[in-house]
Amino acid sequence: MLILYGLAAADLIVVIKVETSGKVNKYFHIIVSVIVMSGDEKKKHVRVWVDGCFDMVHFGHANALRQAKQMGDVLVVGVHSDAEISKHKGPPVFTEDERYKMVRAIKWVDEVVESAPYVTTIETLDEHGCEYCVHGDDITTTADGVDTYHLVKAAGRYKECNRTLGISTTDLVGRMLLVTRSHHERDESKSPDPLYIQSIGQDNQGRSPYTGTSLCLPTTKRIAQFSSGREPNPGDKIVYVAGAFDLFHIGHLDFLEKARKLGDYLIVGIHSDPVVNVYKGSNYPIMNLHERVLSVLTNRHVSEVVIGAPYSVSSELMDHFKVDLVCHGQTTICPCPLGLDPYHEPRRRGKFILIDSENNVTTESIVSRIINHRLEYETRNKKKEAKEINIAEGKVNSH
Numbered sequence: 001m002l003i004l005y006g007l008a009a010a011d012l013i014v015v016i017k018v019e020t021s022g023k024v025n026k027y028f029h030i031i032v033s034v035i036v037m038s039g040d041e042k043k044k045h046v047r048v049w050v051d052g053c054f055d056m057v058h059f060g061h062a063n064a065l066r067q068a069k070q071m072g073d074v075l076v077v078g079v080h081s082d083a084e085i086s087k088h089k090g091p092p093v094f095t096e097d098e099r100y101k102m103v104r105a106i107k108w109v110d111e112v113v114e115s116a117p118y119v120t121t122i123e124t125l126d127e128h129g130c131e132y133c134v135h136g137d138d139i140t141t142t143a144d145g146v147d148t149y150h151l152v153k154a155a156g157r158y159k160e161c162n163r164t165l166g167i168s169t170t171d172l173v174g175r176m177l178l179v180t181r182s183h184h185e186r187d188e189s190k191s192p193d194p195l196y197i198q199s200i201g202q203d204n205q206g207r208s209p210y211t212g213t214s215l216c217l218p219t220t221k222r223i224a225q226f227s228s229g230r231e232p233n234p235g236d237k238i239v240y241v242a243g244a245f246d247l248f249h250i251g252h253l254d255f256l257e258k259a260r261k262l263g264d265y266l267i268v269g270i271h272s273d274p275v276v277n278v279y280k281g282s283n284y285p286i287m288n289l290h291e292r293v294l295s296v297l298t299n300r301h302v303s304e305v306v307i308g309a310p311y312s313v314s315s316e317l318m319d320h321f322k323v324d325l326v327c328h329g330q331t332t333i334c335p336c337p338l339g340l341d342p343y344h345e346p347r348r349r350g351k352f353i354l355i356d357s358e359n360n361v362t363t364e365s366i367v368s369r370i371i372n373h374r375l376e377y378e379t380r381n382k383k384k385e386a387k388e389i390n391i392a393e394g395k396v397n398s399h
């Protein structure tokens with residue numbers, strides 16, 4: 001059999017692949033690789049380094065990684081170990097294995113370096129072939145108050161991206177502890193003071209310009225930046241899943257990874273705040289619809305999201321998106337208000353399956369974990385904010 005490879009590159013070549021023996025086949029593949037590589041070498045691959053704790057990773061972290069990726073070609077993310085974080089700012093809420101996995105799932109990340117040192121050194125950048133280090137425009141210090149980036153700054157190998165306003169771990173923890181539903185509220189006049197909500201999670205006196213937050217103001221531009229923008233290809237198998245996806249976590253990751261493997265294009269329907277509140281109760285969802293949309297969009301397996309998806313997977317929805325398969329995990333399926341099964345239509349069409357994420361983390365278990373660690377979290381945050389206030393007042397050690 002004769003196959004022609006036409007390569008649309010500056011050095012256009014045509015290679016004839018003759019499928020005779022495995023040896024000959026291999027020989028031609030090597031020629032193709034060498035020629036393609038020499039074309040690519042003309043464009044230098046800039047490797048960019050970002051490091052951090054990535055505890056309770058959220059779309060603010062992901063947005064920093066998105067910006068860093070735009071500053072080069074390959075994004076390498078160093079994640080600190082539990083021991084290193086405990087030493088410098090107190091124990092993290094999530095284990096290092098959970099944090100490594102969460103960062104790997106963010107679609108702009110190419111490589112993860114585990115147990116990265118807290119102070120970024122030139123040796124670390126060189127070891128991983130990175131030209132420079134990128135960090136948000138806030139300040140991170142060691143336990144002794146030293147700027148963790150002083151070495152790379154002095155060497156001119158440091159760049160900044162914009163920290164994402166309107167999202168912080170502190171604010172999310174405040175919402176969990178306060179058991180309020182005010183974050184669902186779109187009418188500002190009815191919302192309690194956001195500073196009050198944050199203060200519940202941080203128990204502090206002064207206000208750091210970094211740890212605090214304003215309200216999340218999602219724009220269509222931000223959604224476009226996070227979207228893949230890819231349409232399904234003809235013949236793609238389309239998989240649909242729906243849910244709250246609140247406090248986007250490692251259970252969601254495992255579920256989405258399995259769902260994506262069942263097809264070629266994964267659509268995630270995200271229920272609105274009032275719908276989630278009906279079936280989860282209390283102050284759920286902790287993150288509002290816009291925040292949950294941005295979180296899900298950062299996941300590498302997700303092709304598209306439906307913002308405010310209907311609870312019942314209707315015939316119209318399945319036809320509109322040409323859905324081939326609908327999946328749900330092992331969590332309880334709450335019936336619709338009239339007692340109907342929300343998956344009645346996909347089941348009737350023989351297009352519904354239950355999948356096992358083999359992960360029992362839920363939004364509720366994360367909230368319990370935070371509540372159980374409240375004291376540790378508050379102490380850690382108090383220390384962090386006191387350091388940041390010192391820095392803002394010009395009392396930082398630059399080495």
Ligand code: CTP
Nearest residue numbers: 052053054055060061064135136162163164167
């Ligand atoms: N980051 C950001 N916007 C946010 C939160 C974090 O741009 N809203 C950036 C930080 O500036 C940093 C990266 O995400 O470049 C990793 O952050 P990390 O070390 O986890 O720090 P914080 O989230 O700021 O720290 P903490 O967990 O103590 O709140």
Ligand code: C5P
Nearest residue numbers: 243244245251255328329330331357359
């Ligand atoms: O609970 P929520 O609506 O956010 O869940 C969204 C989807 O993720 C559901 O199909 C649920 O069963 C699945 N999931 C899972 N494993 C977990 C958590 C959620 O399969 N640990």
